[in-house]
Amino acid sequence: MPPPPVLPPPPPYEPPVWPIPSLRLRVDDLAHPGAQIFFQHVNPYNALTSAVLTVFDWLYTLETVPHEVETIVLVLRSMPGVAHTFGSDNYKEIHFSLDWIKQCEARAPHEINGVLVHEMVHCFQYNGKGKAPGGLIEGIADWIRLHAELAPPHWTEGKGTKWDAGYEATGFFLDFIEQTHERGFVRSLNLEMRNNKYKEEMFKKISGRGLSEWWTLYQAHLGKKIPNNDPEKTPGGGDDKKENINAVGDPDKKTAKTNAIIRNLWQKMT
Ligand SMILES: [Zn+2]
16 A cells, blocks of 8 residues: 655744735935924834724724735925825825924824824725715724824814714714714725725615714714704815814824724724
8 A cells, every 4th residue: 555645734824914015205305394303203114004003903804904005105295284195006105294293393293193094094995986975084084093092182072063074073973883883883884885886875784874863863962953964965074185283192192002902802893
């Protein structure tokens, strides 16, 4: 009889890793005081990697995380506004204003990391084939900034008069659905918008309640008189030039412990 075949040894176990893109930095003016402040307070690689992992934590699992984003370039330059992000499916540029960083010098680490998380959401989130309201896109970005403990202290619930007013107004509304329905609503909504055109009915499909019903419940939660508002006729509020204005914050409170808690929470839910 021939000897039994010798099986090859099993491959060594390798823990799963998140697909972190190639990260690049471009500084258009190293002499700008905003650049000096940035490098005084922030390690660019650590800050960008942390922002990527924060987005993955809140929107994806290892099974669902997108792999198409290959390169993210952070561009620090003098410009009006705060920050904006653009690019293709596999290449993204985040432009961040050095003038804004200078203006926020007293709260620089918290504000810089908060803006980076917000913009990083735009690098990875889905938009319902381009049909999602701009206010929803911005609201998801600020909802994640909120949960990364990078929200400026001036953020409060109930500022918006419509569900897709955008930014923290929509972020708090989405969080109300999360708290009332179940953890994972925003994640499910984002994934639903991956291959489907955005439709208001997505809210009901995921949560069992329609958008109008959620808005009514939210207004009741806030103790407000329900405004005469038709969600379908309210345009999105996206305007990155306005974002993060008056942001205020303490030095970096986003500790490793907090990150561990967030990851554990999501591992339980997935
Ligand atoms: Zn934005």
